[in-house]
Amino acid sequence: MPKLSIVIHCHNRAAYAKYAIESALQQTNRDFKLVISDNSTNDETWDLVRAQFPQIDYHRRPSTLPAIEHFNLNIAEADTDFVCLFHDDDLMTPSFVDAMLKTIDEHPYAVAYSCNAHVINGDGATTTGKCFESSDSYVVINTPRA
Numbered sequence: 001m002p003k004l005s006i007v008i009h010c011h012n013r014a015a016y017a018k019y020a021i022e023s024a025l026q027q028t029n030r031d032f033k034l035v036i037s038d039n040s041t042n043d044e045t046w047d048l049v050r051a052q053f054p055q056i057d058y059h060r061r062p063s064t065l066p067a068i069e070h071f072n073l074n075i076a077e078a079d080t081d082f083v084c085l086f087h088d089d090d091l092m093t094p095s096f097v098d099a100m101l102k103t104i105d106e107h108p109y110a111v112a113y114s115c116n117a118h119v120i121n122g123d124g125a126t127t128t129g130k131c132f133e134s135s136d137s138y139v140v141i142n143t144p145r146a
Contacts, residue, residue, distance in 0.1 A: 004032040004100060005080040009070060010088040011063075014044035017088040021053055024086075029097040033057070037074050039065045045088075084113075107140075 006024055010017045024034050038045045039061035049058045061070060075083055082104060103113055
């Protein structure tokens, strides 16, 4: 059983989801479980996964499921030690899983891990951003205010 699950949350953006799924499948380290959790109001993501990625664990959720409940449901259902939540407009570099597992091994008592991202914009192009405005390799947050 892998140590890490990657859950991609999808909502009415099947075209973006395709890129997110492909980025997960292109990992150099395949020791993770991939899950699609879809609360779309249409069947486009389901159709995509069924046609192009039938090997992926797919969960259809009620379209009215609020974001926080969607997150919490995936965390509660996880059968791995760690869960990484992505969105359908996020991309992983090919070494993402390696970096996450290394970080987990180096900081085993942390309760959360985060990283910067490549984001798909409205034109389908990707941008790289510093989600947490730090150029340091690791930032340890010790207080709720931080």
